[in-house]
Amino acid sequence: MMDKEALKGLFSLSIAWCFLISLSGEVISQDTYLNTLQSAAPLSCSEGFTELGYYNGSVSQTDSGSPCLKWTEFPDYVLQYPSRGLGDHSYCRNPDRESNPWCFFRQSSGAIGWAYCDCHQGAARLVGGSSPQSGRLEVYLNGQWGAVCDTHWTDRDASVICKQLGLGEIGTALQHSYFGPGSGLFHYERLGCRGNENSLLDCRSRKFVTSDCNHGNEAGVVCAAPEGNGAPLRLVGGLEDFEGRVEVYHDGRWGTICDDQWDDIDAEVVCRQLGLGGVPKAWTWAHFGQGSGPIFLDRLQCTGNELSLEECPHNNWQQHNCDHMEDAGVSCNPYTDGVVRLVGSDSPWEGRLEVYHSGDWGTVCDDNWTEHHAQVVCRQLGFRGRAEVASDGLYGEGTGLILLDEVQCKGSEGTLLACGHAEWGRHDCSHSEDVGVRCERGGETNEVPGLPHITGPLVRLVAGESRKEGRVEVFLNGQWGSVCDDGWNDINAAVVCRQLGFVGVSKARSMAYFGEGQGLIHLDNVRCTGAETSLGECPAEGEDAHDCRHSEDAGVICDYVPEPVGDGAIITQTCGMRPNTQRRRRRIIGGDKSIRGDWPWQVSLWLKSQSKGNHPLCGATLINSCWVLTAAHCFKRFGRDPSRYVLRLGDYHTEERDDFERSLSPELIVIHRKYRSQGSEYDIALLRLKGTEGNCVAFNPHTNSACLPAPGNKWGKRPAACVITGWGITDSEYSRTLLQAWVPLLPTWKCKKRYGKRYTSRMLCAGSLSDRRRVDSCQGDSGGPLVCQGEGGRWVLTGIISWGHGCGDPSFPGVYTRVSRFLRWIDQVTNNPPKI
Incomplete structure (x- = not known):
């Protein structure tokens, strides 16, 4: 048999191209958007090289996908290169100190050949986008390109992909096969990147696909910041995805924030901008480690209503008197006291035990720990089989707090908190005594011989x-x-x-x-x-x-207490105010789902014959105790006979009756006299509720009126913080729960550019012009409110959802009836209504 040097000479021409495709990053050519390489990046095989230059990694196939042969099939070669990592395995090696690892393989003819190895394992490419900076993500593993599932897909993951491809440090994650579905396999269920990694192979929480992920759920990437969300943020240095040092991207660099005046309200805005739920908590004094580079922001003074941190008042960029010991941090924490986790292992069923209490994770001392204690921990984590205490130091020593000692479990408890223990934080231990636990991965039962019946797995309430x-x-x-x-x-x-x-x-x-x-x-x-x-x-x-x-x-x-629907004591409630704002101070609004009672002027209009359906005919807005404002086109199909309709106030879930929900019949419908069903001008109507003037409906925490704009009111040049609400379309389906979406008002010239003469001064348009953030009136309902927050925190009814072109089309934002142009008409109708 020829030795490797002879084989190398024979095959040198056929493998010369291998050098050209040993890449860790790949993008689609700008001209053709076909599967072509654009720029070189470091070999992924370089991660397995020793200090002496020998590859010691686990790649085991050639660049053409052929499996490597075991080195023991070539004993003479093993003897020629002792102590070079050759043995009873088929991993690629470079015993002759080649720059690329290689291996022997069997050709289709049966002859033995050699080739360089598949060093673009972990390569990434973007497919189907309109530019090299966007597309459906595909990853190269084991000789095949495959997609990534979008279930856990985040902007942090997208940013790492963009960095790997040399397309900048900021990426926006897109879901639901935004760039079209693929036809091949899926590689990853999640990447779990923190955002500061250089390539996807650095992301330590990668998880291969283990459950169904169908075409239509491929992850997409745009290598640019999301439009309209302020300077991008990321959390660095935390143990969990929802915590870390706050870093902001500005002028092409990442930098930190000084903790002067840093508080939970600032943290709330950070969590909202990042789309994270849970309880926001501010951390100071570099709690998550000191950053490096510039300190960009200092003395932030957020009110809590901002959509991005950049909107909060602050010193000028890089104007501060701080050092990195004062780097600000945030946790957007979904945990409650007593939650446990296992860390220090690659498997979720084993590790060093940590327990959560009062905002901190800490370890547990192993004094007197037995299998009974371990059984309780595993049961709380949802594992049904047996459990055991791990040997000392198996999962390493923890850092920080030691929270529990002298734990006394019988083995039948449902959670660790149900066991007796010393006072929180009181102990006589060191981290060398941190207890570790190993749970049985499977198992059909929780039963432990000789112990009482088990109480079952852990339960939690979410959202x-x-x-x-x-x-x-x-x-x-x-x-x-x-x-x-x-x-x-x-x-x-x-x-x-x-x-x-x-x-x-x-x-x-x-x-x-x-x-x-x-x-x-x-x-x-x-x-x-x-x-x-x-x-x-x-x-x-x-x-x-x-x-x-x-x-x-x-x-x-739980602890359900029905509240009265009507409350005469609140009948003079101030317009435009949302109830219990202090209660929501620590909530994250984020996303499209609203919180019950957040928009108390929201009304839904139903046909009586279909009032038990799952979606209203139109939305509407309560403007005082007796009058509701909506769009005239809502009555185009079924006429203006009020006996045909029902109005719901205080509604949140269309198929569940809410505590404050009321169904009322209108006694009068007034459509603007200049409205024509074939047009879109004067698209406004008023509905009168039954009752004496000023006392038709009692206000309560979930029912209040929106303010009407002041005469001549104009929003400034800066886009106003405006919201549309309703049970509108999301992914071609109607929502059962009330949705909200933040939309910017657009200048008149942009609206006229898109709609021409059809757009008039009695209209306004709003929405995102970004191809990456498709939000418009489809997230609301025809006739529903567009409200903008004015002075004193009051919400003003600025527009009525009227018409548009398509759903979520960035070229054609939603069009709204401009309420300020109809104040005189509203005043005339409500003060001198037509006779019934």
Whole structure:
């Protein structure tokens, strides 16, 4: 057999091209957008080189995809290069110190050949975009290009891809196959990047596809910042994705923020801009480590209503008297006290135990720990098999706080907090005594011989307005999942609330009342008797037996107290004010889903014959106790007979009756006399509620009027913070819960440029002109409100959703009836209404 040098000479011509494609980054040619290479990047194989220049990595196939042969098939070669990593394996090596690792392989003819190895493992490319800076993401692994699922796709992931491709440091994540579906396989379910990595292979939370991910769910990338969201932000240095040192991107660089006057309100704006839920908390004194480079911002004074940190008052860029010891941080924390996690291992079922308390994670001392203690931890994490205490130091020593010592578990407890323990933070241990736990990955039962019956897996409530309500999620086999609402009732809700420690009245909610979850649906057809102490004791069908979607996710309200619909004491409530703003100070609004009661002037218009359907005919706005404003075209099809219609006030979920919801019949409909059904001018109408003037409907925390604009009111040059609301279209479906979307008002010349003479001074247009952020009146309802926040925090009815061109088309933003041009008409009708 020829040696490698002879083989190399023979095949040198055929493999010369290998040098040209050993890349870790790839983009589509600007001219053809075909699968062509654009620029070189470091070899991914370089990550496996030793200090002496020998490759010691795990690539085991040639660049053409042929599997490498084991080195032991070439004993003479192994003897020729001792101590060079050759052995009973087929990994690529460079014992002769070639710049590229290589291996022997068997050709289709049966002859032995050699070739350089597949060093563009982990390459990325963008496909289907209109420029080299955008497209559907495809990743090269094991000789094949494959997509990334969009379920956990974030701007942080997209930014790393852009950096890897040499297209800048800022990326915007797009979902739902924005650049068209692919036809091949999926490689990754998530990348889990922090945003400061240089390539996707540096992202340590990568997860290969283990569940269904269908074409139509491919991740997309635009290598540019999202439009209209202010200077991009990222969180660096935290253990979790939702925490870290705040860094802002400005003038082509990342920099930090000084913690002077840094507080939870500033943190709320950061969390909102990043689209993170949970409780915002500000951290100071470089809690997540000191940054490097410039310090861009100091003395921020946010009010909490801003959409981006850049909107908050602050010193001029780079004007400060700080050093990096004062770098500001943020956590947007979804955890509650007593949550546990296992860290220091690559597997979710084993690791060093950490527990969460009062905003901090800390370790647990191993004094007197037994399998009974470990069983409780594993049960809380949702693992059903046996558990064991790991040997000392197996998962490394923790840092920071040691939170628990002298823990006393019987083994039957449902959570670690149910076990006796010393005072939080009180101990006589060092981190060399941090306890580790190993859970059995599978298992059909939680039963431990000789111990009482097990209470079942951990339960949590998600996306509620307080810790007493939310979507029900269960932790099983290391993953949180939701519960289907088939058969879901108040008895089931009572068991959930009892397990969580609540003793009051419990109320079941169905039809994704608290929003749709993601990931697995663990349980269906739950059938509790009411005597159980935990949901795990109730008969139910598992995730393999359900036929549900996340639109059927179950929820609960614990300690439920029905509130009166009407309250005469609040009848003089000030217009344009949202209730309980202090209660929401620590909430993240973010996204499209609103919070119950956030927009108390929202009204929905229904046909009486279809009032039990899942979507209203139109939206509308309450402008005082007796009058509702909407669009004239809402009555084009069914006429203006008020007996045909029903108005809902205080509504949030269209298929669930809300506490403050009222259905009222209008007694009069007045359409502007100049409105013509074939046109779009004068698209405005008023509806009169039944009752005496000024006392038709009582205001309450979920029912209030929006303010009308002051005569001559004009918003300044800076785009106003305006919101549209309704149950509008999202992904070709109507929402069951009230949606909100922030939209900027656009200058008149931009509107006229797009609509020509059809656009008049009695209209305004609003929405994003970005191809990456498709938000317009499709997220609201025809006739619904466009409100803008004015002085004193009041919300002013600025527009009525009227018409547009397509849904979410960035070339044609939504058009609204300009309310300020109809103030005289509104005054005339409401003060001197036509006789009925």
